[in-house]
Amino acid sequence: MTDHRTTTEPSRRPGDEQPLxxxxxxxxxxxxxxxxxxxxxxxxxxxxxxxxxxxxxxxxxxxxxxxxxxxxxxxxxxxxxxxxxxxxxxxxxxxxxxxxxxxxxxxxIAMVFQDPMTCLDPLQRVGGQVAEVLRLHTGMSRAEAAEAALAALDEVGIPDPAARYRQYPHELSGGLRQRVMIATALVARxxxxxxxxxxxxxxxxxxxxxxxxxxxxxxxxxxxxxxxxxxxxxxxxxxxxxxxxxxxxxxxxxxxxxxxxxxxxxxxxxxxxxxxxxxxx
Structure with a gap:
């Protein structure tokens, strides 16, 4: 069996295009x-x-x-x-x-960090923070971004996303804050x-x-x-x-x-x- 390991760069599979x-x-x-x-x-x-x-x-x-x-x-x-x-x-x-x-x-390119409390704005409702990514990068209207952000919170398994959307980070558990951060990272695909x-x-x-x-x-x-x-x-x-x-x-x-x-x-x-x-x- 061919050994693909190297200490300089990862293996490449046949037919791969250039790395993203x-x-x-x-x-x-x-x-x-x-x-x-x-x-x-x-x-x-x-x-x-x-x-x-x-x-x-x-x-x-x-x-x-x-x-x-x-x-x-x-x-x-x-x-x-x-x-x-x-x-x-x-x-x-x-x-x-x-x-x-x-x-x-x-x-x-988006990033999910180890500690959500260092990334989420404590003064802004969590739903607004997710929606802000879409308004910044896609040009969505406020209403469109809010709808997409609500769907993103639901997609990462946050219970009662409509209620959580209006809450601040300190009102959520550590696990829910982590989910919000993941939703924020993924919402713009x-x-x-x-x-x-x-x-x-x-x-x-x-x-x-x-x-x-x-x-x-x-x-x-x-x-x-x-x-x-x-x-x-x-x-x-x-x-x-x-x-x-x-x-x-x-x-x-x-x-x-x-x-x-x-x-x-x-x-x-x-x-x-x-x-x-x-x-x-």
Missing amino acids: LAIDGLSVDFRLPTSVVHAVQDVSLHVHAGETLAVVGESGSGKSAAALSVLRLNPSPPCVYTGGEIRFDGRDLLKLSERELGRIRGRD PRVLIADEPTTALDVTVQRQILDLLVTLQHRHDMAVVLITHDLAVVAETADRVAVMNQGKVVETGDVLDVFDRPADPYTRTLLAATPRLEAA
Whole structure:
């Protein structure tokens, strides 16, 4: 059997077109008052339309810093992009102006973050925040955006969405806030979704529902998904390919089954050894 693993870029399947999103040689530093942290070092990650790429690694491995770099959401300062490029539709996102990038954020590339309370406006009703994405990027009228936002809240499984639409974030549980954030990310039907631990606040049953929803929408709209996670069981169930990061570098990448069955890098083997067996007893 051909081994597709490589430490420089993901495997490509015969007949694949160019990647929808391509990170090549990305390096990111955080220049602090007393030190420089090389958070991301020469990282290359590619994802195609309709494909899920999972990026795994322990805390501090650089996976979230790499993901945030796609939309230039790392705080600057102290963040400095020192090398590489991030191409979407043939354009290097690192070279776009803030105005140009603003047209892409939330419309073509959307992101679900770990903590919804850092992303939702505490002074605005949640339904209005979902509708605002549509009014900003699609030109919908207020009434049209409100109707679509209500449907989005229902789609992610929020009970009594009409009532929740009028509530503020602090009136919702952590799980419901997470669902609102997912609805906000998906309502404009982005071509790429970056999900940074998207089910952190949810219990196991709801986590499964949300992951199933993401897969359904991905297939329906041929959406590329970059899934940042520490949960290897989620990776095994949802991802096509996996990239393993350690100390700011990609140490292994390939098809999920190949990497899980025959890990080539010692760090990958350590991660798998520390995880409960994924197959049934």
